[in-house]
Amino acid sequence: xxxxxxxxxxxxxxxxxxxxxxxxxxxxxxxxxxxxxxxxxxxxxxxxxxxxxxxxxxxxxxxxxxxxxxxxxxxxxxxxxxxxxxxxxxxxxxxxxxxxxxxxxxxxxxxxxxxxxxxxxxxxxxxxxxxxxxxxxxxxxxxxxxxxxxxxxxxxxxxxxxxxxxxxxxxxxxxxxxxxxxxxxxxxxx
Numbered sequence: 001x002x003x004x005x006x007x008x009x010x011x012x013x014x015x016x017x018x019x020x021x022x023x024x025x026x027x028x029x030x031x032x033x034x035x036x037x038x039x040x041x042x043x044x045x046x047x048x049x050x051x052x053x054x055x056x057x058x059x060x061x062x063x064x065x066x067x068x069x070x071x072x073x074x075x076x077x078x079x080x081x082x083x084x085x086x087x088x089x090x091x092x093x094x095x096x097x098x099x100x101x102x103x104x105x106x107x108x109x110x111x112x113x114x115x116x117x118x119x120x121x122x123x124x125x126x127x128x129x130x131x132x133x134x135x136x137x138x139x140x141x142x143x144x145x146x147x148x149x150x151x152x153x154x155x156x157x158x159x160x161x162x163x164x165x166x167x168x169x170x171x172x173x174x175x176x177x178x179x180x181x182x183x184x185x186x187x188x189x190x
Contacts, residue, residue: 012076019078020069021045021052025092029103037073037128039064056180057084064091064110068103068129083129090118091147095158101127106158109145113167117143121156 026040043063045052050056053182057066066089068081095109103124110116119140141160148159 011097014071014076014078016077017082020067021049021065021079026065027094028106029096029098031098033073034126035073036098037067037069037071038094038096038103038105038124039067039087039094039108041065041092061091066091066126068126068131068149070126074102081126081129083124083131086131088118088120088122088133090116090145094118095147095149097149097151098126099151099158101125104149104151104155104156106109106149107143107145107147113146117145119143129157 019041020037023040023042024161027038029038041063042065045058045062047053058067066087068083068087070077070079070081071077088105088108090110090111092109092113095106097104103126105122105124106118106120108118110118119142120133121136122131123134134148134184141158144160150157
């Protein structure tokens with residue numbers, strides 16, 4: 001079983017044949033049982049790759065991976081979760097946070113990188129892979145990628161990526177903007 005040890009790195013070989021392809025720009029979240037890998041891209045995966053040649057989602061989204069993978073820390077097995085049909089097209093450099101069984105995905109970029117960006121918040125149930133957009137009202141933040149999000153009390157806060165240095169220079173500490181106030185109705189975070 002996995003136990004956190006500071007500054008100790010151990011290479012694990014996953015059990016089973018199912019596993020994600022190498023990628024960049026993906027995002028990772030973890031709880032006490034599983035590690036989740038969301039999105040990413042790899043322009044070097046060939047059209048004749050035996051693992052991808054029958055994957056219609058890959059053909060529609062390549063070089064971006066419209067995927068959410070779960071790695072069980074005890075069994076050391078990967079499993080690709082369903083739900084690709086509801087994932088956004090911006091699949092790289094998103095901000096993610098895991099709260100209970102809810103993986104919150106905000107922002108990100110698609111192709112062309114940096115030009116196709118999002119300001120949408122999605123919530124994915126990691127038990128079944130179902131992903132939904134969170135309806136937003138009011139003035140939305142500028143679409144972008146590479147930002148940071150954190151959950152505090154009942155607020156999901158974000159720090160815009162392009163303003164990161166400005167915030168540090170101006171204040172000497174991080175100043176987060178409220179992205180959304182989560183009501184304990186449709187989305188339950190614990």
